[in-house]
Amino acid sequence: MTSTSLSKAEKSYIQAGLLATPSSRADGRSLTDYRTIALETSVAPLANGSARVSIGRNPHDGSGGTEVLAAAKLEVENLEQGSSGVEGGRIACSVTCSPAAYPHLSSSALDDLQYDMSTILHDTLTHRSLHPKNLGILPGKKAWLLNLDLVVLVDSGNIYDALFMAARAALWDTKVPRTRSVEYKARKNGAATSAASRIGGSGDMDVDEEVVSGFDTRQIQHATDFELPDYWDEGDVLDGRERWPICVTLNFVSPVHFLDATTQEEAATPLRVLLMFAFESEQSVNVQGMRTLGGSDLTSTQLAELLKDGEKYARDIWQSLNTKLKEENIGRIKERNKF
Amino acid sequence: MASRVEILNEGGFRSDGRRQFELRSIEMDLSQQGHADGSAVITHGLTQVLVSVFGPREAKLRSQTIHDRANINVEISIVPFSTGDRRKRSRGDKRILEFAAAIKSTFEPAIQTSLYPRSQIDVFVQVIQQDGGLLQACINGTTLALMNAGIPMVDFICAVNGGVHSTRPLLDLTLLEENDVPNVTIAVMPKTQKISLVTMETRLHVDRFEEVFRLATEAGLVLHEEMKSAILGRSKELINSIDLGNNTRGGDGDDDGMTGLN
Numbered sequence: 316m317t318s319t320s321l322s323k324a325e326k327s328y329i330q331a332g333l334l335a336t337p338s339s340r341a342d343g344r345s346l347t348d349y350r351t352i353a354l355e356t357s358v359a360p361l362a363n364g365s366a367r368v369s370i371g372r373n374p375h376d377g378s379g380g381t382e383v384l385a386a387a388k389l390e391v392e393n394l395e396q397g398s399s400g401v402e403g404g405r406i407a408c409s410v411t412c413s414p415a416a417y418p419h420l421s422s423s424a425l426d427d428l429q430y431d432m433s434t435i436l437h438d439t440l441t442h443r444s445l446h447p448k449n450l451g452i453l454p455g456k457k458a459w460l461l462n463l464d465l466v467v468l469v470d471s472g473n474i475y476d477a478l479f480m481a482a483r484a485a486l487w488d489t490k491v492p493r494t495r496s497v498e499y500k501a502r503k504n505g506a507a508t509s510a511a512s513r514i515g516g517s518g519d520m521d522v523d524e525e526v527v528s529g530f531d532t533r534q535i536q537h538a539t540d541f542e543l544p545d546y547w548d549e550g551d552v553l554d555g556r557e558r559w560p561i562c563v564t565l566n567f568v569s570p571v572h573f574l575d576a577t578t579q580e581e582a583a584t585p586l587r588v589l590l591m592f593a594f595e596s597e598q599s600v601n602v603q604g605m606r607t608l609g610g611s612d613l614t615s616t617q618l619a620e621l622l623k624d625g626e627k628y629a630r631d632i633w634q635s636l637n638t639k640l641k642e643e644n645i646g647r648i649k650e651r652n653k654f
Numbered sequence: 655m656a657s658r659v660e661i662l663n664e665g666g667f668r669s670d671g672r673r674q675f676e677l678r679s680i681e682m683d684l685s686q687q688g689h690a691d692g693s694a695v696i697t698h699g700l701t702q703v704l705v706s707v708f709g710p711r712e713a714k715l716r717s718q719t720i721h722d723r724a725n726i727n728v729e730i731s732i733v734p735f736s737t738g739d740r741r742k743r744s745r746g747d748k749r750i751l752e753f754a755a756a757i758k759s760t761f762e763p764a765i766q767t768s769l770y771p772r773s774q775i776d777v778f779v780q781v782i783q784q785d786g787g788l789l790q791a792c793i794n795g796t797t798l799a800l801m802n803a804g805i806p807m808v809d810f811i812c813a814v815n816g817g818v819h820s821t822r823p824l825l826d827l828t829l830l831e832e833n834d835v836p837n838v839t840i841a842v843m844p845k846t847q848k849i850s851l852v853t854m855e856t857r858l859h860v861d862r863f864e865e866v867f868r869l870a871t872e873a874g875l876v877l878h879e880e881m882k883s884a885i886l887g888r889s890k891e892l893i894n895s896i897d898l899g900n901n902t903r904g905g906d907g908d909d910d911g912m913t914g915l916n
Binding site: 327359360361362365376378380382384388390409411413414415416418419422426462466468469471504589639 | 685686687688689690693700704705708714715729731733734735736737738740741744778780782783808
């Protein structure tokens with residue numbers, strides 16, 4: 316899947332550098348160092364939440380570096396029979412690779428690649444344990460569909476970490492508009508008027524003549540439609556946004572592993588292990604997904620060690636990402652209060 | 655016109671506060687983007703396009719090579735969140751293919767393709783935001799990216815769109831105006847004042863066409879000045895960094911100085 320072709324000599328040169336003590340990499344990093352990561356949220360004005368992440372972009376001329384753009388957009392979906400809506404809302408992720416990111420790949424190879432990425436991202440992010448609670452609108456009638464679109468603008472290695480980071484930042488940034496359900500009630504004297512009369516035609520009204528009994532435990536929802544009560548506010552943040560997972564790619568050149576591989580290093584690595592961690596809090600961590608890429612194999616003791624180390628790295632990323640996202644948030648509030 | 659928005663009010667202002675012939679603010683960023691040989695990010699108001707150029711290089715498919723000149727390959731991708739309602743267009747979408755064909759045919763007279771027989775020049779256009787004037791942004795961005803990649807061209811190509819509201823012509827339409835007003839996009843080569851593209855998807859009265867055409871051509875010349883100064887600015891920046899590289903190295907290794915640019 317790597318677009319660069321590397322000669323045997325180059326491969327062994329890179330591997331020898333990684334295995335040496337002290338290790339040496341082309342850009343002078345140690346095995347567990349990341350390149351500089353830059354993150355910006357709310358970059359797409361027409362999305363409900365968006366982010367741009369770049370890993371290792373040269374600050375002077377802007378060259379190199381993996382770059383990913385992510386945006387979440389909400390749509391209202393009907394929950395009737397035959398429509399694809401799901402009670403409580405759903406999330407759909409898709410990844411698009413710009414042909415400029417992989418200039419050597421043919422368009423069909425590019426489609427395969429973006430399908431692979433979409434699958435990994437979609438499977439991890441749409442897991443039940445991560446589902447936000449506030450994506451429902453009207454129980455049994457309407458719900459939000461959150462479309463998370465990611466675009467790979469440049470790939471200079473370590474694309475999965477960048478994708479997950481961008482996805483997390485975009486979801487963090489997402490605001491769900493507040494909704495208020497609208498219900499139609501009939502007056503006792505029979506002259507039907509709507510309670511929250513905005514759409515108020517008498518034909519489409521739910522006439523309910525019965526006196527409600529105190530013993531009636533059936534919770535029948537009468538709400539038929541919804542409205543957006545305020546338009547100057549963007550809405551609530553997604554529920555449980557701290558939980559969105561983080562991906563750490565451990566590049567395994569037996570017996571060592573290293574982080575944040577460049578394209579060349581990726582081509583020289585026989586096995587890569589993707590580990591997705593979700594942090595409920597500082598202490599409770601879930602492994603949300605795992606994937607190996609590459610043709611080599613791994614013993615279970617090695618895997619256990621990788622998991623342990625991966626968790627440590629993921630915690631570092633989680634903390635710094637949270638700090639950055641909170642900073643962005645504060646910056647935004649300050650900006651708004653200026654007016 | 656049965657629209658709620660006033661395209662042009664009595665004071666002569668448009669819905670976004672511009673005058674009739676006023677262009678939106680233009681931003682041109684020619685810095686390096688990724689691995690491209692040349693790239694440009696151009697912003698016309700709220701329309702933003704990133705163009706990356708690769709080549710001239712060997713064609714991916716042997717069948718695409720032409721024996722006496724370079725083949726220009728244009729691919730467009732539009733991010734799904736670039737418009738108000740999310741819409742995902744695949745690579746094979748007819749509208750996108752048509753768009754790509756328009757850009758390709760616009761640049762065929764300007765690029766000196768005969769200098770690179772049996773090779774291919776790839777132009778990848780990534781639409782990041784759109785608010786009308788998409789084709790003009792794509793064409794202007796492609797001109798800048800091609801020049802940034804050092805591909806020999808006969809001339810700049812500057813594109814502007816224009817429309818007519820009742821009898822009064824407008825320039826550089828936003829999406830709102832584009833939906834309401836008959837509009838035409840014109841790409842002009844400023845040195846010779848030749849036109850390499852005229853395209854229109856709506857109906858326009860023949861009496862009005864000449865005026866819009868003349869105005870858009872004039873606006874193209876204005877745009878040319880801006881694009882020229884952007885290209886010159888970028889070149890100066892590069893020359894300065896070459897000098898800087900030579901000085902720190904004490905003037906030795908003349909080809910080593912180039913590594914600072916990559």
